[in-house]
Amino acid sequence: MAIGEFELIRRFFTKQAVKQASTVLGVGDDCALLRVEERQDLAVTADTLVEGVHFLPDVDPESLGHKVLAVNLSDLAAMGAEPRWVTLALTLPHPERAWLQSFARGFFALAERHGVELVGGDTTRGPLTITVQALGLAPREHALRRSGARPGDLVYLTGELGTAGLGLKIRQGSTDIDDPTAVVRLEKPEPRIDAGIRLRGLASSCIDVSDGLAADLGHILEASGVGATIEWDRLPLTDGISRYIVETGDWRMPLSAGDDYELCFTVPPANRDALEQRLAAGDCPFALIGRIESQAGLRLLRDGWSIEFSQDGYQHFTRD
Amino acid sequence: MAIGEFELIRRFFTKQAVKQASTVLGVGDDCALLRVEERQDLAVTADTLVEGVHFLPDVDPESLGHKVLAVNLSDLAAMGAEPRWVTLALTLPHPERAWLQSFARGFFALAERHGVELVGGDTTRGPLTITVQALGLAPREHALRRSGARPGDLVYLTGELGTAGLGLKIRQGSTDIDDPTAVVRLEKPEPRIDAGIRLRGLASSCIDVSDGLAADLGHILEASGVGATIEWDRLPLTDGISRYIVETGDWRMPLSAGDDYELCFTVPPANRDALEQRLAAGDCPFALIGRIESQAGLRLLRDGWSIEFSQDGYQHFTRD
Numbered sequence: 001m002a003i004g005e006f007e008l009i010r011r012f013f014t015k016q017a018v019k020q021a022s023t024v025l026g027v028g029d030d031c032a033l034l035r036v037e038e039r040q041d042l043a044v045t046a047d048t049l050v051e052g053v054h055f056l057p058d059v060d061p062e063s064l065g066h067k068v069l070a071v072n073l074s075d076l077a078a079m080g081a082e083p084r085w086v087t088l089a090l091t092l093p094h095p096e097r098a099w100l101q102s103f104a105r106g107f108f109a110l111a112e113r114h115g116v117e118l119v120g121g122d123t124t125r126g127p128l129t130i131t132v133q134a135l136g137l138a139p140r141e142h143a144l145r146r147s148g149a150r151p152g153d154l155v156y157l158t159g160e161l162g163t164a165g166l167g168l169k170i171r172q173g174s175t176d177i178d179d180p181t182a183v184v185r186l187e188k189p190e191p192r193i194d195a196g197i198r199l200r201g202l203a204s205s206c207i208d209v210s211d212g213l214a215a216d217l218g219h220i221l222e223a224s225g226v227g228a229t230i231e232w233d234r235l236p237l238t239d240g241i242s243r244y245i246v247e248t249g250d251w252r253m254p255l256s257a258g259d260d261y262e263l264c265f266t267v268p269p270a271n272r273d274a275l276e277q278r279l280a281a282g283d284c285p286f287a288l289i290g291r292i293e294s295q296a297g298l299r300l301l302r303d304g305w306s307i308e309f310s311q312d313g314y315q316h317f318t319r320d
Numbered sequence: 321m322a323i324g325e326f327e328l329i330r331r332f333f334t335k336q337a338v339k340q341a342s343t344v345l346g347v348g349d350d351c352a353l354l355r356v357e358e359r360q361d362l363a364v365t366a367d368t369l370v371e372g373v374h375f376l377p378d379v380d381p382e383s384l385g386h387k388v389l390a391v392n393l394s395d396l397a398a399m400g401a402e403p404r405w406v407t408l409a410l411t412l413p414h415p416e417r418a419w420l421q422s423f424a425r426g427f428f429a430l431a432e433r434h435g436v437e438l439v440g441g442d443t444t445r446g447p448l449t450i451t452v453q454a455l456g457l458a459p460r461e462h463a464l465r466r467s468g469a470r471p472g473d474l475v476y477l478t479g480e481l482g483t484a485g486l487g488l489k490i491r492q493g494s495t496d497i498d499d500p501t502a503v504v505r506l507e508k509p510e511p512r513i514d515a516g517i518r519l520r521g522l523a524s525s526c527i528d529v530s531d532g533l534a535a536d537l538g539h540i541l542e543a544s545g546v547g548a549t550i551e552w553d554r555l556p557l558t559d560g561i562s563r564y565i566v567e568t569g570d571w572r573m574p575l576s577a578g579d580d581y582e583l584c585f586t587v588p589p590a591n592r593d594a595l596e597q598r599l600a601a602g603d604c605p606f607a608l609i610g611r612i613e614s615q616a617g618l619r620l621l622r623d624g625w626s627i628e629f630s631q632d633g634y635q636h637f638t639r640d
Contacts, residue, residue: 030398050446078350124369127447
C-alpha cells in the first residue's frame with residue numbers, strides 16, 4: 001500500500017478520545033504496552049467479519065465499524081469482563097476516505113461508550129476482512145465461564161430473543177413485517193457489558209447468544225455436563241417476532257437465529273433474589289426462561305409438548 | 321461453515337504441547353483468561369498476512385504457518401518481551417485437511433520453541449487472510465521502545481542484512497544466484513526473541529526490520545528526534561548478497577528490502593561492553609553498523625560519499 005494510503009488510514013484511527021490510564025504505551029511502536037492491575041485476570045477474544053459471509057458488500061460502513069467491535073465486546077460481556085483495549089486488523093481492497101471515515105465513526109462511537117482504547121493492529125490490502133481482538137479485565141476467580149451450570153440453576157436471558165434474526169429477514173426482503181428496531185438490533189447490536197459485570201459472583205455460567213439460543217445454551221450444557229428445559233411461554237419475544245410467527249408458523253426461528261448478542265446465563269436458586277435486584281438496578285431487561293437439569297440435552301416446553309433439541313439441529317418430539 | 325468443517329479445523333488447533341502455567345482458561349470459552357505476573361507489562365501486537373499481497377497462492381502452508389507467527393513474535397522481540405500467548409484469526413476459502421495439517425505443523429513448531437500457547441481466535445470462510453495477535457510480557461520500565469535513541473548512541477543490527485530480499489528475488493526468478501539459506505530466511509524467518517531479552521536495560525531503542533533497514537531505522541530516528549550515519553563497510557552482508565550486488569550493481573537492495581526480521585537497536589556508549597558481552601553469550605550474530613547523531617536524517621557512508629536517505633525514498637547524494 002502506498003505511503004499516502006497508509007497516512008489516510010492512520011488519520012482515521014489515531015483520533016480517539018479514550019486514553020486508558022493503564023496504557024503504558026499506545027499505538028506507534030512495535031507493540032502496545034498495557035498494565036494489568038493486581039487481582040485482575042486478562043480476558044482475551046478475537047472475532048473476524050468477512051464481506052459476503054458476515055455482511056453484504058453494500059453494508060453501511062458505520063454499522064460495520066460498530067458491529068465488528070460489538071461482537072468482540074459481547075464476548076467480554078459474557079465473561080463478566082470490563083473492556084479496556086482492542087487491536088484492529090483491517091484488510092480492505094482500496095482505502096476510500098468516505099468509507100473509512102464512516103467505519104471509524106461507528107467503531108469509535110461504541111469504543112468511547114465503553115471506554116475502550118485502540119492500541120494497535122494492522123492495515124493491509126486485500127478482500128474486505130476485519131479482525132478485532134478485545135482485551136478486558138475481570139476480578140480473579142469472578143470471570144463467568146460456560147462450565148459452572150448445575151442442576152437446579154435457573155436459566156436467564158437478557159433482552160429479547162430472535163430480534164436480529166427478524167432484522168435479517170427484513171433486510172433480505174423475505175418478510176413484509178415492518179420492525180425497524182429489529183434491523184437496528186441486527187446491524188448495531190449492543191454488547192451487554194454492564195449486565196455481565198452485574199452477574200459477577202452470582203451467575204454460575206454465562207455465554208453470549210451469537211449462534212442462536214439453542215446452540216449457545218447447548219454450549220453451556222455441554223461444558224457443564226448438564227441439560228436444561230426452557231419454557232416457550234417465558235421467552236421474551238417482541239411484537240414483531242410474535243407477528244412473524246403468526247404469519248409464517250416458523251416458531252423455531254427465534255431459537256435458532258443468531259446475532260442477538262444477548263447474554264444467556266444460569267443462577268443458583270440461592271442467588272436468585274440478589275441477581276434479580278442487581279440486574280433490575282441496571283437498564284437491561286432480563287427474563288427467567290428455564291431450569292438446568294441433570295438429564296443431558298436441551299428441551300423446550302411448548303403447548304404441552306416437550307421438544308428435544310439435538311446437537312445436529314434435528315429435533316425430536318415427545319409428549320410431555 | 322458446516323459443523324464438520326469446524327470440527328476439522330478444531331482438531332488441528334487443539335493439539336498443542338504448550339500449556340502456560342499463567343493461562344487460567346485456554347481455548348473453548350467466550351474468552352481466554354490470562355494471568356499477568358506482578359511487575360510485568362503486557363506487550364500486544366497484531367499482524368495480518370493476505371494471499372496475493374504478502375504471500376503467493378502456491379506458498380508452502382507449513383512455511384506460512386511459521387511466518388504468520390514469526391512476524392508477530394518479531395514485534396515482541398523488538399520490545400524485549402517474552403512471548404506467552406497468541407490468538408489466530410484464520411479466514412480460508414475451503415478447509416482442506418492436508419493444507420490445515422501442514423499450516424498447523426509450521427505454526428506449532430515455532431510456537432513450541434518459544435513456549436507460546438494458542439488461547440483463542442476465529443475461523444471463518446472467505447479469501448485466505450490470516451491475522452495473529454501476540455501477547456508477551458516485559459518487566460516494567462524495561463521494554464525497548466523506538467523513542468530512546470540519543471546522539472552518540474551506537475547502532476547495531478542482529479544477523480544479516482537483505483537476506484530475505486535476496487530470497488524473494490530468487491523465488492521470483494529475477495536472479496540466478498543460488499542461495500537456499502536466503503529463501504529459508506524469507507519463508508521461515510526466526511524471531512530474535514532471545515536477543516531482544518538480552519537487550520533489556522542496555523539498549524536505548526529497538527525495532528525489528530520488516531520494511532527494510534532504511535525505513536525501520538528511520539522510525540527509530542523519527543520517534544527519538546535524532547539522525548544517524550551508518551557505514552557501508554560495517555553492514556553484515558552474506559556472500560550471496562555480495563555476489564548479487566557485484567552482478568547487478570543494486571547495492572541499495574539490502575537497505576530497502578524488508579522481511580529480514582532482524583533487530584536494529586541503539587546502545588549508549590557506556591553500555592557497549594556489557595551489551596556485547598551479553599549478546600555474545602547468546603547464539604545470535606550482531607554487528608555495530610553506525611552511530612546516532614543530533615542532525616536529523618539517515619546517512620550512509622559508502623566509498624567516501626555520504627548518501628542521504630529521505631522519507632519518501634528519494635536519495636540525495638553529497639560528497640563526504
